[in-house]
Amino acid sequence: MKKHLSRVLPLYVLLLLFTIFATSDATVRRRDYTIPTTNLELLKPLTPITRKEPQDVYLNLELSYTDLAPDGYTRKVWTANGQYPGPLIHCNRGDRLIINVTNNLKDPATIHWHGIFQLGSTWYDGVGGQTQCPIPAGVSFIYNYTVGEQVGTYWWHSHYLAQYVDGIRGPLIINNPDDPYLGQYDYEYVLTLEDWYHVESHNLVAMRLAQGYEAFNPIPDAGLISGRGQYNCSKAQSGAKCDSNNMPAIYTVTKGKKYRFRIINMSAEAFFFFSIDQHKLKVIEVDGVDIKEIELSVLPIHIGQRFSVIVEASQDSGSYWIRADIPKQCILNRNGTINNNSDIIHNSNITGILRYDDASNDTLPQSNKFNDDWYKKLSPCHDLDINLIKPYEAVAPPQKVTDQFNISIMIYGDSKHTTKAYINGQSWVPDLKNPSIMKIMDQNISATEFPINANAYMYDTEGGAVEIVIYNQNGGDHPFHLHGHNFFIIGMGSSGSPDASQYNLVDPPLRDTVTLPGDGWAVIRYLINNPxxxxxxxxxxxxxxxxxxxxxxxxxxxxxxLKMPPSVEALCQPGYQHTKRLAIPFPDDEGTTITPGGYVIPNSKGSTKRLAIPSPDDDNGTTITPGGYVIPNSKEGSTKVKRTTERNIKYTTKRNAWKW
Structure with a gap:
């Protein structure tokens, strides 16, 4: 009998495994037309966080290449944990985020936490050339910071070259246990808006910077709602894998319930008019700040901006279009523009579906878009009127300014016929091997001694206030985002010059991203309180x-x-490009264990030791010193980093009008 079982048991196991995998694949095929699927997490309601006490949140982001088809067109996508969009990070006010980023790409990378102030942790802001050296290929690095008193809707993305355009981006939501609108909605959803390109970003950047190129920015191939879109596959290259029936983003609601939608524009180029047919939007949050509610039908949202809206499922049961329209005025195009035959020029209405849970799954919505007076008054590419945005709790801007800067932005061709952008006449050039933070903290070099192309402006008046007047000497609109702060927008205009007597010094909007009107200006103020x-x-x-x-x-x-963590310094050590491991220092000792696979496991007491995170092909390529520094060994096979930007492409076509 035992002999019989020993022969039959393996067959049962194989049969069981076959059944599991076959069922799993069938399930995937039923829920989505495209294999492999994009991240489904955003199509489910957020799981409520019921606790009020802060805690440590341990996360892993593994950067790698994955073939995906967000819009039905399969391409190599730069992903975090094999997903697009990247994992949703959901935490509570006051939590500490300890995020292990493993770079399995062929290029260096960084991660920026868009909208997070990084109080006391500027070195974790994730800007290559400013706050850190990039994470080399094959290396892990931990971002370790607290979100403090911040709450609201944010996102994270690569801040190295244009990597986030290829997919390294995702939402970051901070729960507010004392949300003033908590009783006014039943569930929460996160919804992202993205433009999408089929050509990898490093090639697009090379074409945009090519000598002789005088046209506009690359035009997207498609638009996405929560990582899903529908590309017209008749436009696809011969031999490409493409499915025109790609499933859209579908959000399910129950009649009579109210839903908070957290909307994030994670694009590279696109401005959107967002709406849900026959459902008004009650705006309650802007860029992480609670505001007094505004009811509207169509919401303008530019790159980097975030809104929370409450939507009541009060219409007849059925399906309704969710729309993210890109106004044609916001897609600059002319003969010679990169990808100027994109289908998005003719079909810029990106759609998802709001579906009542008792409605049929077999029919598409028959609803019509809003065309009311509010929509007719909106200006394409422009922000929501700043006079409508009032903080929920009245906060006055600084009345006295201690440090004031005038900034002028322009775009034109240099002497070599390469188009560049200029801040007060100077185009920024990052120092990726010796970023600003290292110059200041490690080498005691003052920002006043930085090279002119660092575009560095310094103020050192503790407790004072900054005023920045930004003049747009360019006809296009520009969504400007400030790291480390939000700011009061005390004035804005589409022409002329600022008039200080007209500034709103009582209740202006508080944001971290403001869109400069073409040929216009904006004036912002904020407190000096974050070194x-x-x-x-x-x-x-x-x-x-x-x-x-x-x-x-x-x-x-x-x-x-301040004291910079050794792991941040180690990224900039000579020979770091040959590193196979990187030491990860934590604030305290003995609080976590890091497994060989790189996972962080909290121990029952204390905090952590400095441990190395091995790369997948670890072959003892480095030695870790007790201080947490990385010393490359001499053995062959060490990882080398090669930048893939192809900057030697030249355009021979001659055109006019450098300035636009």
Missing amino acids: GVWAFHCHIEWHVELGMVFQLIEMQSKLQQ
Whole structure:
């Protein structure tokens, strides 16, 4: 009998495994037309966080290449944990995030936490050339910071070259246990808006920066709602794998219930008009700040901006289009523009579906888009009227300014016929091997001694206030995002010059991303209370690559008194490009164990030891010193980093009009 069982048991096991995998595959095929699927997490309601006490949250983001088809067109996608969009990070006010990023790409990478102030941790802001050296290929690095008192809707993305355009981006939600609107909605959803390209970003950047190229930014191939879109496969290249019937993002609601939608524009180029047919939107949050509610039908949202809206499922049961329209005025195009035959020029209405749970799954919505007076008054590419946005709790901006800067932005061709963006006449160039934070904290170099192309502006008045007047000398709109702070928008205009007598010094909006109108201006103020190196840049990613970036060095004297973690310093050590391991220091000792696979397991007491995270092909390529530094060994086979940007492409076509 035992002999019989020993022969038969393996057959039963094989049969069981076959059944499991066959069932799993069938399930996937039923729920989505495209294999492999994109991240389904965003199509489910957020799991409520019921606790109020802060805690440590341990996460792993493994960067790698994965073939996916977000819009039905299969391409190599830069992913975190094999997903697109990347994993949703959901935490509570006051939590500490300990995020292990393993870079399995062929290029270096960084991760920026968009909208997070990084109080006392500027070195974890994730900007290559400013707050850190990039994480080399084959290396792991831990970002370890607290979200403090911040709450609301944020996101994370690569801040190295244009990597986030290829997929390294995802939502970050901070729960507010004392949300003033908590009783006014039943469930929460996260919804992301993205433009999408089929050509890898490093090639697009190379074409945009090519000598002789005088047209506009690359035009997207498609738009996505929560990582899903529908590409017209008749436009696909011969031999490409493409499915025109790609499933859209479908959000399910129950009649009579109310839903908070957290909306994030994670694009590289696209401005959207967002709406849900026959359902008004009650806006309650802007860029992480609770506001007094605004009811509207269509919501303008530019790159980097976030809104929370409450939607009541009060219509007849059925399906309704969720719309993310890209106004044609916001897609600059002319003969010679990269991808100027994109289908999105003719079909810029990106759609998802709001479906009542008792409605049929077999029919598409027959609903019509809003065309009311509110929609007719909206200006394409422009922000929601700043006079409508009022903080939920009244907060007055600083009345007295101690440090004031005038910033002028332009785009034009240099002497070599390469288009560049300029801040006060200077195009930003990152120092990826010796970033600003290292110069200031490790080498005691003042920001006043930085090279002119660092675009560094310094203020050191603790307890003072900054005012920045930004003049747009360019006809296009530019969504400018500030790291390390949010700010009061005390004035804005589409023409002329600021008039201080007209500034709103009582109840202006508080945001971290403001869209400069074409040929217009904006005036912002904020308190000086966060020592660090803070980027301020246009969030149109192609303009970042053209150099439309400057950095604000805040309280340099205080910053030099802080202690930078050894792991951050190690990224910039000579020979770091040959590293196979990187030491991960934690604040305290003996609190976690890091497994050979790189997972972080909290121990029952204390905190952690400094441990190395092995890369998948670890072959003892480095030695870790007791101080947490990485010393490359001499053995062959060490990982080398090669930048893939192809900057030697030249355009021979001659055109006019450099300035636009």
